[in-house]
Amino acid sequence: MSDQKQRMKVLGAGIFSLMLALGVARFAYTPLLPLMQSQAGLGLAEGGWLAAINYLGYLSGALLAASISDLVLKDRLYRIGMVVAVLTTLMMGFTTDFTVWAVSRYLAGLSSAAAMLLGTGLILNWLIRHGHRHELGIHFAGIGLGIAGCSVAVALMSQWLDWRAQWYVFTALACVLLVPALAWLPAPDTSPVTKSGAPMHDNPPSPLFMRVFMASYFCAGVGFVVSATFIVAIVNRLPGLEGQGSWSFLAIGLAAMPACIVWDFIARRTGALNALILAAVLQIVGILLPVVMGGSLGAIGGALLFGGTFVGMVSLVLTMAGRYYPTRPAKMMGKMTISYGVAQILGPAVTGWLGETFGSYAGGLWFAAAMMAVGTVLLLVLKMVDRRDAQVAAGVA
Numbered sequence: 001m002s003d004q005k006q007r008m009k010v011l012g013a014g015i016f017s018l019m020l021a022l023g024v025a026r027f028a029y030t031p032l033l034p035l036m037q038s039q040a041g042l043g044l045a046e047g048g049w050l051a052a053i054n055y056l057g058y059l060s061g062a063l064l065a066a067s068i069s070d071l072v073l074k075d076r077l078y079r080i081g082m083v084v085a086v087l088t089t090l091m092m093g094f095t096t097d098f099t100v101w102a103v104s105r106y107l108a109g110l111s112s113a114a115a116m117l118l119g120t121g122l123i124l125n126w127l128i129r130h131g132h133r134h135e136l137g138i139h140f141a142g143i144g145l146g147i148a149g150c151s152v153a154v155a156l157m158s159q160w161l162d163w164r165a166q167w168y169v170f171t172a173l174a175c176v177l178l179v180p181a182l183a184w185l186p187a188p189d190t191s192p193v194t195k196s197g198a199p200m201h202d203n204p205p206s207p208l209f210m211r212v213f214m215a216s217y218f219c220a221g222v223g224f225v226v227s228a229t230f231i232v233a234i235v236n237r238l239p240g241l242e243g244q245g246s247w248s249f250l251a252i253g254l255a256a257m258p259a260c261i262v263w264d265f266i267a268r269r270t271g272a273l274n275a276l277i278l279a280a281v282l283q284i285v286g287i288l289l290p291v292v293m294g295g296s297l298g299a300i301g302g303a304l305l306f307g308g309t310f311v312g313m314v315s316l317v318l319t320m321a322g323r324y325y326p327t328r329p330a331k332m333m334g335k336m337t338i339s340y341g342v343a344q345i346l347g348p349a350v351t352g353w354l355g356e357t358f359g360s361y362a363g364g365l366w367f368a369a370a371m372m373a374v375g376t377v378l379l380l381v382l383k384m385v386d387r388r389d390a391q392v393a394a395g396v397a
Contacts, residue, residue, distance in 0.1 A: 023147060066330075118330055282305055
């Protein structure tokens, strides 16, 4: 097999793993949330807690990824995580017991971390070893495909199937996605050199850079999780948009599919930090459009902007982690995701409380936008820290 064909198979494994673990095991919950509230008795606050528990699982997975350096162990845990993604999807249709749902969401969070951190790290390591560009845009298209696919599936299936049957259909789909996610990713190469024989060296950033970077990524996590979890329910409750939430989620997925590739191109021309700042500003606009502008234009426009930026930010951050730590990219990815994951535990819980207090999830959007604004300021600070570190390094050299 030619190197380019092998590259596409490896990237394909990543795409299908993200469709499985994030699209089905994680994001199918978002368009199904209104159905579960109306048909299965799931309350507003409970919906928020299930999302928070999912991210607790994701955070646990991030902690694990950050503590592991052995590529072989990472590969084994990645493969276990993909099987768990299938089983947790099946669990959701078995019962209306909140405890079982909570266990399912926690384990689904673990499987999401396996795909996002372990799988992404393994793929980036393979790309670096084989002399390919250190970019993950094609790989992260799997997130947008998963979101769009789930939203279309729920919109179509809801005409004939209840919430429980839809979880079973998603389980069958997960079984199909599992095959290439496992079969197309080769066993990891543990040698200390690339395919061309060049040594692989880590080039870690300064401690101050890491602290500011993690703080900004925490804010991005809040901005992401509120819209990603509640956008369907939020739009459904806006005047004149009843029942239109699934189309907003579809717009997010459609915008997310090419977004990472687009942001890779932008980062090549502006630098990764400038691309992150631009994405953050656009995401703030996307978060607020549904409540500021209102109507279908605000809902769809906001969804397109949000979908086109959140996954781009994740891709840029994790790609930067791989460039700093080419021999063990999942280690820094895990540390960054711990920050992102803590935000994703707190965000849904706060939004659920706001929903119970004010009878609407819309307040959560203002909360998310405010946190994103703080994160954007921190990214500007990060540029100054990066410039200072470069001057220090140049002076030492």
